[in-house]
Amino acid sequence: MGRVSINFDPLNRDGGERRxxxxxxxxxxxxxxxxxLQASQIDLNRMRARGVHDLKHFPKYAERGPVALxxxxxxxxxxxxxxxFEAMVAHRLRExxxxxxxxxxxxGYRMDIAVVDPHAAGxxxxxxxxxxxxxxxxxxxxxxDKLRQQILSGLGWTL
Numbered sequence: 451m452g453r454v455s456i457n458f459d460p461l462n463r464d465g466g467e468r469r470x471x472x473x474x475x476x477x478x479x480x481x482x483x484x485x486x487l488q489a490s491q492i493d494l495n496r497m498r499a500r501g502v503h504d505l506k507h508f509p510k511y512a513e514r515g516p517v518a519l520x521x522x523x524x525x526x527x528x529x530x531x532x533x534x535f536e537a538m539v540a541h542r543l544r545e546x547x548x549x550x551x552x553x554x555x556x557x558g559y560r561m562d563i564a565v566v567d568p569h570a571a572g573x574x575x576x577x578x579x580x581x582x583x584x585x586x587x588x589x590x591x592x593x594x595d596k597l598r599q600q601i602l603s604g605l606g607w608t609l
Contacts, residue, residue: 458502466501474508483512536562536580561607577607 460469474481492506531537531552540563543550554564554574561577 458499458505461501461505462497462499463501464499466499467504468501470501470504470508481512483509485509532562533580539563539578539580561602577602 458466460466487509489506489509492502494503494506497503531540536552540550540552543563543565549566549568551564551566553560553562554577561574562580563578564574565576565578567573567575
């Protein structure tokens with residue numbers, strides 16, 4: 451693979467992510483994606499624009515569906531640990547050389563700690579639930595246990 455020019459014109463500018471959002475969400479019936487560009491060819495170290503970041507993850511979503519979203523959303527930036535225990539576990543994992551995101555994932559169903567796959571950019575190897583704030587704030591035991599597991603499994607997490 452050769453080096454790809456990161457000149458995605460409007461996506462490189464502030465607010466470019468809104469253009470991508472409009473292009474992908476205003477579809478009436480069906481969106482068919484044809485692309486010779488692979489997500490792995492877009493080097494986010496060379497470009498910080500949010501629109502380009504979102505474009506990198508769009509082909510994964512188009513190919514794999516919602517399963518691709520948790521890891522992609524998680525790489526956009528870390529939210530931070532909800533508890534001191536989560537922070538301690540994340541710190542220890544980082545000491546062993548792992549890259550971790552606290553509250554990795556998306557859609558309000560985040561993993562307390564998500565370990566990044568070093569061999570597949572944008573993917574996670576492991577999710578760790580710590581029974582922290584999300585667990586404590588669930589309205590019912592069903593929300594806390596059964597429903598959360600079903601949703602996380604649907605988003606691609608193996609529990």
